[in-house]
Structures are given as C-alpha cells and as structure tokens.
Amino acid sequence: MSTVSRIRAWLLVFVVGLIISGVTAFPLVAETRMVADLLHAVPAPAALVAWIDRVHEGLAATGRDYPFIAYGTDWLAFAHVVIAIAFWGPWRDPVRNVWVVEWAMICCVAIVPLALIAAPIRHLPWWWELIDMSFGVVGIVPLLIVRRLIRRLAEAPAEPRPATSLARRVPDDMAGSAYGG
Template sequence: MCSDGRGSAWRNVFEHVQLQAYAAAMSDRAALLKGIRAWLVFFVVCLVLSGATAFPLVHEVRWTEDLLRALSVPEHLPALMEWIERVRRGLDTADADYPFLLHGTDWLAFAHLVIAVAFYGPYRDPVRNIWVVEFGMIACAGIVPLALICGPIRGIPFWWSVLDMAFGVFGVLPLYVVRKKIKRLEGLTLNAGLVPAT
C-alpha cells in the first residue's frame, strides 16, 4: 500500500515536470514565432516599398534632384549630382518619347510585390516554408554579381553599383535572423513533439 502511494507521488512529480517542460517549450515556441513574424513583416514592408517606388520613378527622380539642389548637394557631391541629372534627363526622354521602356520598371515593381506575397507562407508556417526564406537569401546574394556584371555594361558608376549591392547585404540580414529562428523553432517543435505552427 505504501509503495503504491510512493509510486503515485512519483508519477505526479513526473507529470508535473513534464507539464512544466511542455509549458516552457510552448512559451519558447510562441516567443520564437512572434520574433519570426516580426522580422518577416519588417522584410516584406521594405520589399513592398522598394517595389512600389519603381512605379513613379520619373517623378521620384525629379523630386530627388530638386531636394538635392535645395540641400546644396551639387557643391559638396558634384559627381552624385551629375549622375542624378543624367538619370533624370534619360528618364524624361524615355517618358516623353519612349514610354514603353518604363514598362520594364512596372514589371520590376510587380516582381517585388509578388515575391512579398510569397513570404506569407513562412509567416503562416515557418518550419514548413523555410525554403521561401532561403530563396530570398539566394536572391539577395544574386544582387552582387548582377550589379558587378550588368553595372559596367549599362554604364552605371561603380559607387552606384555599391549602393545596389547594399540592398542585397541589408536584405539578407533579416532573412538570416529569420532562418536561424526557424531552425530553433524546428528543433523545439521536434523535441516537444508539437505540430508545426499555423
């Protein structure tokens, strides 16, 4: 009788420890999921803004030129100002005489928006859709050779290509953080025998 009582007490202790471990795993899982989703929202907002700004490109370059002049940039950074003026002249000519050329930037904007939609997958179920994050990281890495190869062919100044490459570098950072968190979530999910997040 006494041994049954001790066995029951040990079972209760064991179940209590299991419940505490499960609760801790659920708490860690919830925190990881929250962090993953916050980083994904940040990345998607940046991606959408980057794409949406390709639609009004002609007007944006005009506004940029006006702003730079108001800030006396021509006196301090003449090379930058000359480049902006050249880009503005090219876009004005294309807009006036060859507007179909600007349709390419419409497609650029659309591509950004479509890629942004794909990130709903890892937002909903990070472990199952980690491949979307990895695809994004590969795309960010691809910006560097694209800028280095196509920049000189298109007559882009090297310092502008460096700015282009910065999009890849800064784009991959949040995705790297997200991937690490997803891997931790995956390990936690497997160890606790939980169903992946949805």
C-alpha cells in the same frame, strides 16, 4: 515574445522593405525630379548631382518619347509584390516553408554578381553598384535572423496543438502533413 512572433516580425520587416523598394519603381520620373531638386538645394557632391540629373533627364525623355519602356519597371514593381506574397508560406508555417527564406537569401547573394557584371555594361558609376549591392547585403540580415529563429523553432519540443474536430480525427503520424494541417 514567442519565437513565431519574432519570426513574423522580421518577415514583416523584410516584406515591407521589398514592397516599398518595388512600388517606388512606378513613379521614377517624379522621384528623380524630387531628388534632383533636393540635391540642388543642399550641399551635395557634384558627381552625385550630375548623375541624378542625368538619370532624371533620361527617364523624363524616355517617358515623353517612349512611354512603353516604363512598362518594364512596372513589371519590376509587380515582381517585388509577387515575391513578397511568397512569404505568406513562412508566415503561416515557418518550419515547413524555411525554403522560401533560404531561396530569398540566395537571391540576396545573387544581387552582388549581378551588380558587378551589369552595372559596368550599363555604364553606371561604381558607387551606384555599391547602392545596388546594399539591397542584398541589407536584405539578407533579417533573413539570416529568421532562418536562425526557424531552426530554433524546429529544434524546440513541439507545442501541444489545440484540439479541433479535424485534429481529433487525424492520426498522430499524419499531423502536420498536407492531410492533417
């Protein structure tokens, strides 16, 4: 498997995870009901069952009485999809767009202080903070791999580019620029 193929495979893992974690923000009431039903059917820690029941009750009541509040989570889901679209740049040209990967790594790190600050303010249990922080910890892993592969690709000797009519007309010193592709 080529370096570019490996980069794309890891980017795909990250993007799919990002999209899945985003679109699950749409059906929160149904999801929390399913999780609550499951937890009531199997042996589960009482604190977890109580917390999921409380979350479900809050989401159901809010959805029933104030459905417009869910618009915020709709935007959260949309933001995940939009962020995923940004990875089209590294998919097309990893070396030139390594900054997208590095930006995403910074975002993964930033999840930790956000969870540590916001979760207590919002009265979330400490173990929920760990779940939230795990998104950054798990998310940064494929990004670290991608960044390492992009560095390797950048340091490798340039592969010959296929001759196209545009490539033949562009001087060598402009190849790879915005003008030459």
